[in-house]
Amino acid sequence: MAPQGKPTVVVIGNGMVGYKFCEKLLAKSTHFNLVVFGEEPRVAYDRVHLSEYFGGKTADDLLMAPHQWYLDNGITMHLGDAVQEIDRASQTVHARSGLVQPYDYLVLATGSSAFVPDIPGVEKAGVMVYRTIEDLEEIKAAAATARHGAVLGGGLLGLEAAKALLDLGVAETHVIEFAPRLMPRQIDAAGSAMLQSKLEALGLQIHLSKATSHIGGEGRIDALHFGDGSILEVDMLVISAGIRPRDELAKLAGLEVGMRGGIVVNDTMQTSDPHIFAIGECALHAGMIYGLVAPGYDMAEVVASQLTQGARAFTGFDMSSKLKLIGVDVASFGDPFIAEPHSRSIVFEDAHSGVYKRINLSPDGKQLLGGVLIGDADAYSMLLQTAVNKLALPPHPEDLILGARGSEGESSASVLNLPDEALVCSCEAVTKGAICAAVTELNVTSVEAMKKCNKAGTGCGGCVPLVKDLINGTLTAQGAYIKNVLCEHFDYSRQELFDLLKINNLRTYDAALDHYGRGDGCEVCKPAVGSILAGLWNDLIVKQNVIQDTNDRYLANIQKGGSYSVVPRIAGGEVSPEQLMVIGRVAQKYGLYTKITGGQRIDMFGAHVSDLPDIWEELINAGFESGHAYGKSLRTVKSCVGSTWCRYGLHDSVSLAIEIENRYKGIRSPHKLKSGVSGCVRECAEAQAKDFGIIATEKGWNLYVCGNGGSKPQHAQLLATDIDKETLVKYLDRFLMFYIKTADPLTRTAVWLNKMEGGLAYLKNVVINDSLGIAADLEAEMALLIQHYHCEWKEVVENPELRKQFTHFVNAPQVKDPTMEFAEMRGQKKVVAW
Amino acid sequence: METLTEVTWLPVCKTTDIPADGGACVLVEGQQVAIFNFARRGEWYATQNLCPHKQQMALARGLLGSAGEACEPKVACPFHKRTFSLLTGECLNGDECAIQTYPIKVEGDDVYIGWL
Numbered sequence: 001m002a003p004q005g006k007p008t009v010v011v012i013g014n015g016m017v018g019y020k021f022c023e024k025l026l027a028k029s030t031h032f033n034l035v036v037f038g039e040e041p042r043v044a045y046d047r048v049h050l051s052e053y054f055g056g057k058t059a060d061d062l063l064m065a066p067h068q069w070y071l072d073n074g075i076t077m078h079l080g081d082a083v084q085e086i087d088r089a090s091q092t093v094h095a096r097s098g099l100v101q102p103y104d105y106l107v108l109a110t111g112s113s114a115f116v117p118d119i120p121g122v123e124k125a126g127v128m129v130y131r132t133i134e135d136l137e138e139i140k141a142a143a144a145t146a147r148h149g150a151v152l153g154g155g156l157l158g159l160e161a162a163k164a165l166l167d168l169g170v171a172e173t174h175v176i177e178f179a180p181r182l183m184p185r186q187i188d189a190a191g192s193a194m195l196q197s198k199l200e201a202l203g204l205q206i207h208l209s210k211a212t213s214h215i216g217g218e219g220r221i222d223a224l225h226f227g228d229g230s231i232l233e234v235d236m237l238v239i240s241a242g243i244r245p246r247d248e249l250a251k252l253a254g255l256e257v258g259m260r261g262g263i264v265v266n267d268t269m270q271t272s273d274p275h276i277f278a279i280g281e282c283a284l285h286a287g288m289i290y291g292l293v294a295p296g297y298d299m300a301e302v303v304a305s306q307l308t309q310g311a312r313a314f315t316g317f318d319m320s321s322k323l324k325l326i327g328v329d330v331a332s333f334g335d336p337f338i339a340e341p342h343s344r345s346i347v348f349e350d351a352h353s354g355v356y357k358r359i360n361l362s363p364d365g366k367q368l369l370g371g372v373l374i375g376d377a378d379a380y381s382m383l384l385q386t387a388v389n390k391l392a393l394p395p396h397p398e399d400l401i402l403g404a405r406g407s408e409g410e411s412s413a414s415v416l417n418l419p420d421e422a423l424v425c426s427c428e429a430v431t432k433g434a435i436c437a438a439v440t441e442l443n444v445t446s447v448e449a450m451k452k453c454n455k456a457g458t459g460c461g462g463c464v465p466l467v468k469d470l471i472n473g474t475l476t477a478q479g480a481y482i483k484n485v486l487c488e489h490f491d492y493s494r495q496e497l498f499d500l501l502k503i504n505n506l507r508t509y510d511a512a513l514d515h516y517g518r519g520d521g522c523e524v525c526k527p528a529v530g531s532i533l534a535g536l537w538n539d540l541i542v543k544q545n546v547i548q549d550t551n552d553r554y555l556a557n558i559q560k561g562g563s564y565s566v567v568p569r570i571a572g573g574e575v576s577p578e579q580l581m582v583i584g585r586v587a588q589k590y591g592l593y594t595k596i597t598g599g600q601r602i603d604m605f606g607a608h609v610s611d612l613p614d615i616w617e618e619l620i621n622a623g624f625e626s627g628h629a630y631g632k633s634l635r636t637v638k639s640c641v642g643s644t645w646c647r648y649g650l651h652d653s654v655s656l657a658i659e660i661e662n663r664y665k666g667i668r669s670p671h672k673l674k675s676g677v678s679g680c681v682r683e684c685a686e687a688q689a690k691d692f693g694i695i696a697t698e699k700g701w702n703l704y705v706c707g708n709g710g711s712k713p714q715h716a717q718l719l720a721t722d723i724d725k726e727t728l729v730k731y732l733d734r735f736l737m738f739y740i741k742t743a744d745p746l747t748r749t750a751v752w753l754n755k756m757e758g759g760l761a762y763l764k765n766v767v768i769n770d771s772l773g774i775a776a777d778l779e780a781e782m783a784l785l786i787q788h789y790h791c792e793w794k795e796v797v798e799n800p801e802l803r804k805q806f807t808h809f810v811n812a813p814q815v816k817d818p819t820m821e822f823a824e825m826r827g828q829k830k831v832v833a834w
Numbered sequence: 835m836e837t838l839t840e841v842t843w844l845p846v847c848k849t850t851d852i853p854a855d856g857g858a859c860v861l862v863e864g865q866q867v868a869i870f871n872f873a874r875r876g877e878w879y880a881t882q883n884l885c886p887h888k889q890q891m892a893l894a895r896g897l898l899g900s901a902g903e904a905c906e907p908k909v910a911c912p913f914h915k916r917t918f919s920l921l922t923g924e925c926l927n928g929d930e931c932a933i934q935t936y937p938i939k940v941e942g943d944d945v946y947i948g949w950l
């Protein structure tokens with residue numbers, strides 16, 4: 001029973017908006033007895049980022065708040081229990097479990113379900129929707145065996161689903177759209193065309209103006225049949241044809257619902273029964289259903305305010321959207337379609353790089369009304385703000401999409417020009433004023449800290465770049481000089497030091513410290529300078545071994561327990577039976593554990609430091625070289641088997657991989673480099689997850705850069721299309737050298753690009769158009785590094801002085817580290833933990 | 835360095851066994867001791883070889899450096915970069931317990947440590 005005097009608020013639906021309502025109500029008052037019914041088996045999770053479930057996030061990662069949060073806040077939860085009836089007369093709800101729960105106020109947050117059109121055959125196995133974690137589990141299972149998949153619906157969600165199928169490895173993924181273009185509700189025709197060609201380049205097959213007449217197959221889908229008589233064979237179908245508000249409960253209870261669905265609400269989100277509210281995707285406000293989280297959160301705020309004597313009302317919401325995860329930037333804001341005579345538009349189109357931008361101005365050119373961005377949506381947040389806040393436009397409005405030419409820093413200055421009331425994070429309703437105040441008053445200086453402070457950027461994430469600009473802009477305005485220095489011993493960034501050492505021809509760490517540093521150095525600047533020196537001169541790394549991280553010092557990766565691993569280079573992953581036998585014999589002789597690495601080579605673990613030179617001597621005599629697995633340098637160029645064996649292969653990916661790996665082997669870089677070459681868009685070598693990846697096309701090769709696996713995966717981005725091998729190598733030389741020269745220490749290419757002002761467009765300009773006029777230098781510098789390649793292990797093996805350093809006890813070279821202990825597992829050895 | 839308790843000086847290695855501005859490990863009475871030749875400062879140090887963080891026999895393979903205005907000499911463990919003062923043995927960037935330091939002296943090209 002409800003505690004004395006506390007009114008009972010019952011919430012039906014524990015989705016994103018239902019959860020947000022609980023959070024907002026609790027923040028205003030705890031003088032309520034909160035009871036929540038959720039039909040799904042788990043507490044609310046982040047549906048917006050649902051696709052990340054395929055990318056490795058677990059259901060727990062996606063939760064809006066852990067289960068414990070509800071308990072800690074005294075909320076009574078009924079999960080997996082749907083409400084079946086509302087009895088308005090007795091003010092009670094009746095759940096499937098038989099539970100009867102009285103309410104003083106009832107909040108309907110039942111969301112929507114995927115709309116499934118009435119096509120004969122939709123009930124067949126293999127036909128799915130994209131809405132809940134359970135749906136995704138089903139899709140994942142189906143994708144594991146499917147070869148041909150299709151998505152019905154070329155809207156925002158459909159494209160996200162299609163990209164997910166592609167990423168799940170469905171070899172052929174089709175998008176079927178009824179309208180003559182993609183995303184007809186968000187972007188204009190020219191934008192759709194550009195989007196289509198970019199998606200096709202990613203490997204999606206797109207069919208427009210297609211009406212599906214029925215779904216074929218005996219019990220299980222095997223084909224789609226279209227109105228025009230054509231047939232498409234598929235093993236699975238994901239339907240994404242829109243959403244249908246879940247108003248069935250409301251309808252049953254006699255509440256007013258819209259003709260095409262949705263629970264009718266007024267400006268205070270009240271339904272036709274004043275004790276009952278509806279929020280989120282189930283609510284119909286002024287004839288509109290809002291299928292986005294931000295307006296849903298705003299509705300939650302309105303009801304929380306109404307219940308606590310506030311006066312907030314809902315007055316409609318901007319439907320701007322930025323699409324993520326499909327590998328192509330897509331955004332639309334304000335009114336994307338408005339045209340002459342009500343507006344004049346400025347359009348920028350670059351078919352080569354696949355960028356389309358359109359902005360619509362008021363006829364007098366003073367205001368921004370809306371627009372579409374395809375291929376490059378960096379300007380999205382700022383443009384949205386400009387439109388929503390009716391900011392004055394620059395004298396040349398085209399600068400908004402072309403970027404201010406000339407004077408630097410203009411873009412961050414304009415961020416600060418936003419009015420304080422400007423809503424930066426619309427999901428969490430955080431204003432520009434609040435963000436700047438957090439910086440000046442609470443000393444919040446990072447996006448992560450800002451998320452903790454006021455939740456800005458935690459919803460759809462679209463505003464994160466703007467939040468970052470605001471933080472940096474405010475800090476700069478405060479006079480905080482954000483200088484990027486190596487460590488307490490050097491007042492220079494890596495890039496500055498790189499140039500200084502080069503110009504002054506300094507070749508040792510001590511010389512660098514004497515000229516430009518102070519103190520005796522440390523574990524940060526020593527390896528960083530080591531990497532710069534290697535990037536400049538490619539001298540033998542062991543000559544200055546005391547400044548290297550231990551892996552570079554002993555030319556092997558230190559492992560748990562203090563043993564080292566041995567990884568010979570196996571370029572492109574190609575290895576002969578004879579070479580395999582050599583590796584096998586060496587591993588057997590020295591008692592090493594062997595494992596195939598993720599980079600298509602063989603790792604031998606558990607070597608004593610004193611055995612390293614002997615092991616390498618045998619490997620080198622058999623023709624192997626160091627694999628540089630220990631260095632911040634090129635690891636491997638993974639390859640698929642390519643046209644020599646694969647029936648889909650367009651070119652010989654293995655030969656190219658071997659050539660590229662041998663070209664860049666041993667070169668030291670700010671962080672490790674990984675690469676891959678695939679023989680066709682099926683992408684078996686996962687080249688788009690690499691620092692640089694190459695994929696064969698009909699006409700040549702596509703070059704992707706700055707991708708990354710690791711803890712924060714990021715897809716590589718397309719730098720150049722359909723180029724021949726000579727051009728490819730030229731671009732790679734420039735790209736890699738530019739990275740080696742300008743990245744901060746221990747910064748992978750993905751992060752380097754993320755931080756680069758101007759982003760991919762800038763990088764393209766430098767690498768392809770030589771906008772800085774340094775291309776020839778970059779190529780020459782790379783040539784020097786390549787020319788100075790040496791197998792480090794060969795040098796050590798042949799040099800008794802260097803060899804001597806590979807002992808555990810210098811006063812007892814024949815004694816091995818007695819604390820190192822091994823045990824057996826599956827017939828091989830493993831380290832015993834202390 | 836002033837030592838209060840009586841120590842026994844044990845010869846452990848030659849100066850040439852330890853790389854300049856680096857370290858190496860010696861076996862003393864069945865124990866692993868890290869010897870550092872901080873050539874840039876003209877100083878020698880000796881500590882236990884075991885890093886208290888994850889019990890790795892690794893400090894001798896660490897990077898030498900200095901910290902702060904006072905240029906306190908330190909060594910960074912190669913495993914997870916915990917740093918320890920070479921003077922006091924204290925951990926400078928975490929709450930690991932302090933490491934044992936030993937008195938050390940060089941005579942001619944012989945290195946001795948003071949065994950406690």
Ligand SMILES: Cc1cc2nc3c(=O)[nH]c(=O)nc-3n(C[C@H](O)[C@H](O)[C@H](O)COP(=O)(O)OP(=O)(O)OC[C@H]3O[C@@H](n4cnc5c(N)ncnc54)[C@H](O)[C@@H]3O)c2cc1C
Nearest residue numbers: 013015016017038039047082083110111280281291292293
């Ligand atoms: C793949 C995907 C990507 C998306 N991307 C974006 C995006 O980028 N940006 C954006 O703004 N929006 C996006 N959306 C939309 C966004 O997720 C929704 O707007 C938001 O989840 C709506 O929240 P809600 O609480 O109203 O509904 P829901 O999250 O659907 O929650 C409703 C809950 O109520 C439960 N329920 C229904 N009836 C009952 C009952 N009778 N008893 C008990 N429980 C019941 C349901 O099971 C459900 O758990 C995306 C949606 C999907 C599916």
Ligand code: SF4
Nearest residue numbers: 640646649679680684
């Ligand atoms: S990526 Fe390579 S192995 Fe995979 S299908 Fe294409 S050519 Fe064949």
Ligand code: SF4
Nearest residue numbers: 559560597598710711
């Ligand atoms: S994923 Fe983690 S545990 Fe596995 S090898 Fe890499 S660092 Fe080690």
Ligand code: FES
Nearest residue numbers: 885887888911914
């Ligand atoms: S083991 Fe030394 S820092 Fe972790």
